[in-house]
Amino acid sequence: MHEISLLENVLEILLEYAESQDFTQVKKVCLEVGQLSSIETDALRFGFDVVMKNTLAENAELEIIIAEGLGICQQCKKMVNIQALHDPCPLCGHADVKVAQGMDMKIKDLIVI
Amino acid sequence: MCAICGCGQPDKTTTEQRHMQGHQHVHNHENARLVQVEKDLLAKNNAYAGKNRRYFQQHHIFALNFVSSPGAGKTALLVATINVLKKQFKIAVIEGDQQTEHDAKKIRATGATALQINTGKACHLDAHAVGHAIIDMKLSDNSLLAIENVGNLVCPSAFDLGEAHKVVLLSVTEGDDKPLKYPDMFVAADLMLINKIDLLPYVDFDVSRCIDYARQINPDIRVMQLSVTKADNFQEWTDWLQSNLI
Numbered sequence: 001m002h003e004i005s006l007l008e009n010v011l012e013i014l015l016e017y018a019e020s021q022d023f024t025q026v027k028k029v030c031l032e033v034g035q036l037s038s039i040e041t042d043a044l045r046f047g048f049d050v051v052m053k054n055t056l057a058e059n060a061e062l063e064i065i066i067a068e069g070l071g072i073c074q075q076c077k078k079m080v081n082i083q084a085l086h087d088p089c090p091l092c093g094h095a096d097v098k099v100a101q102g103m104d105m106k107i108k109d110l111i112v113i
Numbered sequence: 114m115c116a117i118c119g120c121g122q123p124d125k126t127t128t129e130q131r132h133m134q135g136h137q138h139v140h141n142h143e144n145a146r147l148v149q150v151e152k153d154l155l156a157k158n159n160a161y162a163g164k165n166r167r168y169f170q171q172h173h174i175f176a177l178n179f180v181s182s183p184g185a186g187k188t189a190l191l192v193a194t195i196n197v198l199k200k201q202f203k204i205a206v207i208e209g210d211q212q213t214e215h216d217a218k219k220i221r222a223t224g225a226t227a228l229q230i231n232t233g234k235a236c237h238l239d240a241h242a243v244g245h246a247i248i249d250m251k252l253s254d255n256s257l258l259a260i261e262n263v264g265n266l267v268c269p270s271a272f273d274l275g276e277a278h279k280v281v282l283l284s285v286t287e288g289d290d291k292p293l294k295y296p297d298m299f300v301a302a303d304l305m306l307i308n309k310i311d312l313l314p315y316v317d318f319d320v321s322r323c324i325d326y327a328r329q330i331n332p333d334i335r336v337m338q339l340s341v342t343k344a345d346n347f348q349e350w351t352d353w354l355q356s357n358l359i
Contacts, residue, residue: 002268005235009154021148038271038297085296086330096332107150 003043006105007051013107014057023112026057030109035069036085036102069102158272161240165275168247169258175357176258178274180298181282182291183264186308188216189341190282191259195223197351202358203256207246209238209263216261226250237268240275257358266295277357278303285309285316289323296330304335306350311340 014026029048033039041064048062069082075094082102088095153159169176179187188208195204205226208216217229228246230238243260252258260276262269270279281302283291286309292299299305305327307320320338327334337353339346 002236002271005237005239005268006154009157012157013150013152013154017148017150023146023148027145038267085300086293095329104153105155106153109150110148111145112148113145 004047007047010107011051011055018056025113026060026110028061028111030063032065032067032108033105034067034102036099037105039105067102070100071097072100073097158240161244162273162275165240165244172254174252174256174258176276178260178262178276178279180262180269180279181264182266182287185282185284186341187261187282188219192219192223193341195225199224203253205250205252205258207260209261232263236263236265237272238262238274239272243274266298270297270301280304282306282308285312285318289318290326292327292330299327300331307338309340310338311343311345
């Protein structure tokens with residue numbers, strides 16, 4: 001359940017931006033979650049309302065965009081789509097595919113008042 | 114209701130139109146605006162971890178982050194390790210558990226310094242809490258710092274603490290397919306210790322299959338097999354520590 005900790009980080013960033021960007025209310029939060037990150041989007045959605053209650057983002061909408069998993073096959077050197085961390089190369093079957101995208105989770109943007 | 118901001122005004126635009134407009138508001142919200150953030154949620158933790166790592170390097174402190182399921186033998190491993198190495202090296206331990214001082218007390222009984230962090234509802238240690246612990250503990254230069262994370266094979270994988278290596282323990286009373294079931298942790302770890310090998314005759318755990326699974330997801334992972342309680346093959350582990358501490 002580290003989704004709750006990550007959502008607390010979201011709230012911290014919202015509070016920092018509220019000060020620097022001069023807003024008092026957040027209407028929408030757009031998160032980008034990597035397909036290969038250890039993040040469960042259902043748990044994020046579940047925790048979002050709980051963590052944002054009684055804050056500047058109470059009742060804010062949550063949008064989650066999934067960043068697809070990409071890796072570079074260490075044998076055929078091609079950029080390939082991978083669904084999970086231990087997926088072999090879909091082109092040549094080689095086991096060693098170095099992840100290039102899809103491990104991160106970030107706040108993309110906000111709609112604020 | 115407006116699907117963008119939940120403001121109660123009717124939303125007449127289609128999703129496609131909204132994307133064309135870059136998620137801008139299309140109706141009357143006074144002062145409503147889009148703020149670009151593009152900020153990684155782990156950036157703050159990673160910045161604290163970087164500070165911890167620089168501190169460890171400056172003071173020649175070899176820091177290890179021990180991770181496993183509950184009950185794999187992390188605390189027992191640390192107690193046994195301290196008893197072997199305490200005459201040669203200064204050793205300190207940070208204990209992470211949701212509740213209680215039990216593990217820190219076990220470590221202190223060996224004579225080593227231990228600080229307990231109770232994470233409360235959190236399922237992992239983070240680099241900020243570890244940074245405070247480092248200051249409170251006044252670590253010695255040229256020492257070993259063992260950080261025993263909360264027993265959990267999922268969440269601690271995402272949080273860098275500034276350690277030199279993550280060491281994952283797996284005991285033979287668990288399933289030999291754990292590397293595939295919890296790949297994030299086995300990808301993050303540099304060393305896998307297979308513990309309780311004295312129990313192999315009584316359990317259905319295939320050591321070579323387990324190692325194959327681990328290397329399938331992390332070809333570079335180093336593996337040692339040992340029994341902490343029977344001291345089987347324990348020297349390979351303490352030799353490895355010594356070679357990193359000198």
